[in-house]
Amino acid sequence: MLDNHFKKEEFKKSVKENVKMLYRKTIEEANQEQIFQAVSLAVKDVIIDNWLLTQKQYEKDDPKIVYYLSMEFLMGRALGNNLINLCAYNEVKEALEELGFDLNVIEDQEPDPALGNGGLGRLAACFLDSLATLGYCAYGCGIRYHYGLFKQKIENGFQVEVPDNWLKDGYPFELRRPEYAKEVKFGGYVKVEYDPATGRNNFVQEGYQSVLAIPYDMPIVGYNNKIVNTLRIWDAQAISEFQLDLFDKGDYRKAVEQENLAKNICDVLYPNDNHYAGKELRLKQQYFFISASIQAAIEKFKKSHSDLHDLPKKVTFQLNDTHPTMTVAELMRILLDEEGMTWEEAWEITTHTCAYTNHTIMAEALEKWPIELFSKLLPRIYQIIEEINRRFIQEINNKYPGNQEKVRKMAIIYDGQVKMAHLAIAGGYSVNGVARLHTEILKKQELKDFYEMYPDKFNNKTNGITQRRFLLHGNPLLADWVTDHIGDGWVTDLAQLSKLKVYADDKKAQQEFMNIKYQNKVRLAKYILEHNGIEVDPRSIFDVQVKRLHEYKRQLMNILHVMYLYNQIKEHPEMDFYPRTFIFGAKAAAGYVRAKLTIKLINAVADVVNNDRSINGKLKVVFIENYRVSNAEMIFAAADVSEQISTASKEASGTGNMKFMLNGAVTIGTMDGANVEIVEEVGQENAFIFGLSSDEVINYENNGGYNPMQYFNNDPDIRNVLMQLINGTYSNGDFELFRDIYDSLLNTKSSDRADTYFILADFKAYAEAQKRVEEAYKDEAGWAKKALLNTACSGKFTSDRTIQQYVDEIWHLDKVTIE
Numbered sequence: 001m002l003d004n005h006f007k008k009e010e011f012k013k014s015v016k017e018n019v020k021m022l023y024r025k026t027i028e029e030a031n032q033e034q035i036f037q038a039v040s041l042a043v044k045d046v047i048i049d050n051w052l053l054t055q056k057q058y059e060k061d062d063p064k065i066v067y068y069l070s071m072e073f074l075m076g077r078a079l080g081n082n083l084i085n086l087c088a089y090n091e092v093k094e095a096l097e098e099l100g101f102d103l104n105v106i107e108d109q110e111p112d113p114a115l116g117n118g119g120l121g122r123l124a125a126c127f128l129d130s131l132a133t134l135g136y137c138a139y140g141c142g143i144r145y146h147y148g149l150f151k152q153k154i155e156n157g158f159q160v161e162v163p164d165n166w167l168k169d170g171y172p173f174e175l176r177r178p179e180y181a182k183e184v185k186f187g188g189y190v191k192v193e194y195d196p197a198t199g200r201n202n203f204v205q206e207g208y209q210s211v212l213a214i215p216y217d218m219p220i221v222g223y224n225n226k227i228v229n230t231l232r233i234w235d236a237q238a239i240s241e242f243q244l245d246l247f248d249k250g251d252y253r254k255a256v257e258q259e260n261l262a263k264n265i266c267d268v269l270y271p272n273d274n275h276y277a278g279k280e281l282r283l284k285q286q287y288f289f290i291s292a293s294i295q296a297a298i299e300k301f302k303k304s305h306s307d308l309h310d311l312p313k314k315v316t317f318q319l320n321d322t323h324p325t326m327t328v329a330e331l332m333r334i335l336l337d338e339e340g341m342t343w344e345e346a347w348e349i350t351t352h353t354c355a356y357t358n359h360t361i362m363a364e365a366l367e368k369w370p371i372e373l374f375s376k377l378l379p380r381i382y383q384i385i386e387e388i389n390r391r392f393i394q395e396i397n398n399k400y401p402g403n404q405e406k407v408r409k410m411a412i413i414y415d416g417q418v419k420m421a422h423l424a425i426a427g428g429y430s431v432n433g434v435a436r437l438h439t440e441i442l443k444k445q446e447l448k449d450f451y452e453m454y455p456d457k458f459n460n461k462t463n464g465i466t467q468r469r470f471l472l473h474g475n476p477l478l479a480d481w482v483t484d485h486i487g488d489g490w491v492t493d494l495a496q497l498s499k500l501k502v503y504a505d506d507k508k509a510q511q512e513f514m515n516i517k518y519q520n521k522v523r524l525a526k527y528i529l530e531h532n533g534i535e536v537d538p539r540s541i542f543d544v545q546v547k548r549l550h551e552y553k554r555q556l557m558n559i560l561h562v563m564y565l566y567n568q569i570k571e572h573p574e575m576d577f578y579p580r581t582f583i584f585g586a587k588a589a590a591g592y593v594r595a596k597l598t599i600k601l602i603n604a605v606a607d608v609v610n611n612d613r614s615i616n617g618k619l620k621v622v623f624i625e626n627y628r629v630s631n632a633e634m635i636f637a638a639a640d641v642s643e644q645i646s647t648a649s650k651e652a653s654g655t656g657n658m659k660f661m662l663n664g665a666v667t668i669g670t671m672d673g674a675n676v677e678i679v680e681e682v683g684q685e686n687a688f689i690f691g692l693s694s695d696e697v698i699n700y701e702n703n704g705g706y707n708p709m710q711y712f713n714n715d716p717d718i719r720n721v722l723m724q725l726i727n728g729t730y731s732n733g734d735f736e737l738f739r740d741i742y743d744s745l746l747n748t749k750s751s752d753r754a755d756t757y758f759i760l761a762d763f764k765a766y767a768e769a770q771k772r773v774e775e776a777y778k779d780e781a782g783w784a785k786k787a788l789l790n791t792a793c794s795g796k797f798t799s800d801r802t803i804q805q806y807v808d809e810i811w812h813l814d815k816v817t818i819e
């Protein structure tokens with residue numbers, strides 16, 4: 001119905017029918033939320049036809065499948081994106097206008113399914129979009145958290161977390177599939193039974209509690225190709241409720257326990273990014289969705305193949321970080337205990353089916369589970385990991401006879417802990433980093449010993465983003481302009497953006513490009529006025545840092561620099577200064593005290609600066625509440641300057657950097673993560689690079705750190721700014737409010753190293769780079785050229801390219817087209 005041959009009248013009829021069926025209302029009586037539901041159902045109807053077609057084609061072609069296993073899928077809203085990928089956005093917009101509705105307003109009714117924290121979860125979502133668009137058979141496998149990442153409210157400048165009950169009105173783009181439910185077992189003990197018939201021991205888990213995993217499927221619509229893949233997220237249900245007959249009715253206590261287990265598992269997403277919390281419930285979540293996903297995958301494989309030895313030819317399990325590493329052991333368990341294979345057979349299959357992506361070098365993100373916890377919750381899985389470890393240590397000993405140091409550093413179980421990254425590396429055929437620099441650091445530093453042992457497993461896959469969401473949907477003005485100039489091939493082949501380079505010096509093109517930027521800034525200014533009550537001037541430089549709040553990302557350096565600028569303007573009112581709006585957006589993990597205090601500091605500085613009439617609005621600071629995928633799309637479109645200022649070596653890749661670039665923002669940043677490759681594409685002269693290199697940072701770290709005090713003592717500007725943290729300037733005279741931040745930079749009172757993230761070391765270089773930004777912006781034509789070239793050179797950073805590299809070098813999938 002939608003498709004290219006979209007029939008408007010039919011669609012309108014279907015929306016009216018849905019309103020009637022769902023709400024017993026006429027379209028005039030329905031509210032916007034109800035219209036959203038009705039429209040979504042009409043769209044889902046079309047999608048389901050294609051979903052069925054896709055399934056038929058897959059059955060016919062029997063292509064190799066990738067299962068992208070991830071604790072997080074940060075999908076963002078589906079309605080607009082589905083319409084875009086069905087090529088029906090404009091038609092539906094018109095149809096709704098004729099019914100008296102505004103599609104933008106309807107889209108705003110949709111909750112953001114926030115089943116992820118940040119980059120890692122959003123990357124998974126971009127990958128699903130690209131896989132469907134490129135015609136590869138892929139399943140996303142994850143968890144149906146009842147509460148996604150918390151909603152952020154700012155009260156008195158502080159972050160307050162509010163539960164995100166995204167399912168409360170029902171989510172129209174999901175399909176419950178109870179017929180594919182799987183049982184997942186926890187606890188109990190393992191009974192070993194000798195089987196004289198086979199001469200082998202059988203391992204049987206007994207005395208366990210189980211939970212039923214119920215899949216909910218969400219369609220992943222490919223762009224203009226009729227392909228619809230599946231994101232399968234698992235929900236937990238008590239087994240007693242589901243199948244009374246299977247359950248020992250007499251055991252009341254067990255019934256209640258199983259009931260509780262089921263209730264808790266899918267409650268919430270842990271709100272940590274780049275940080276491991278080590279909670280038992282998290283471990284349960286991991287095994288829950290992995291066991292269900294792997295069972296389902298094996299069952300599916302067996303339906304159309306007779307020999308499980310062929311599994312690696314037909315299936316890859318891609319582990320999105322270490323969170324799904326349980327896959328290695330669960331697959332072994334199924335092959336050994338349920339399929340009766342020998343260890344060697346099972347290991348051969350497993351190690352050719354699993355592949356691991358590392359997303360961070362932050363030490364605090366490394367998952368290490370205490371043995372007691374692990375073995376109690378997953379006794380059979382633990383047994384299998386013990387055996388994997390025993391054999392792995394043998395392998396290390398064979399390769400490095402007598403080298404205990406190697407065993408200590410590489411063992412999977414050591415020091416009372418199960419090290420998930422080691423298991424993922426030993427149990428898979430591929431280990432990849434997510435940007436060139438990151439992969440090199442893995443090879444040379446973090447995973448050096450593993451690289452030495454298995455050099456062929458290591459490879460790089462630089463991240464990417466989908467242009468369908470972050471340009472076509474998020475920035476329609478620029479998308480149209482690009483299409484007017486080079487045609488619409490870029491939608492599925494982003495490299496074509498390079499054709500825009502010929503317009504870099506074209507005055508008319510420059511003006512049009514900057515006029516679009518201006519209109520997007522007006523759109524964002526309106527949002528800021530509505531949400532923050534702050535008036536910002538769209539002619540000022542929009543300087544934006546939006547991402548999770550983390551010390552290594554150095555939002556603190558940004559706001560300290562704002563404080564420094566403010567001091568400058570106050571001291572030299574006559575100084576030439578181009579008006580600037582500093583825009584922040586960031587959620588902090590609920591338990592990350594210093595990150596939350598940084599949010600307070602940003603808001604405190606905003607309060608003082610925005611209300612100081614003496615500076616004539618030259619400086620504005622805005623903290624956008626509840627940064628998420630839906631407002632991100634608007635923010636990227638409106639940015640002039642993209643802040644990518646992590647301590648070099650710490651940001652594995654970054655993907656926001658790519659979204660800004662695509663939308664014509666110019667990067668100010670360190671040589672970290674994918675920034676390195678961004679600069680390589682766009683040229684040094686079209687970015688503002690500063691600060692310590694990753695080698696320098698790593699060097700300091702390996703040699704006991706550095707002394708930030710020298711900067712405090714020798715640089716009055718830095719000293720001034722730091723003193724303002726503890727003299728009440730931004731805290732109504734309260735000397736203590738920001739003392740922790742002050743201490744973190746200077747004081748060795750705490751056990752941490754002072755200024756762990758080299759803020760003072762980089763501060764002056766950053767300020768100097770910001771000065772260059774200002775000078776460059778004053779040159780209108782020069783800036784327009786830079787901005788335009790950023791868009792024109794961003795082709796490499798499409799997730800289509802990333803996925804094609806995964807396919808060519810790791811997954812080896814077959815391309816499918818719908819006949």
Ligand code: GLS
Nearest residue numbers: 119120274359434651652653654
């Ligand atoms: C992350 C990294 O911190 C990002 O640099 C990276 O872009 C992203 C996707 O690869 O993964 N790792 C993580 O734990 N959270 C992330 O966003």
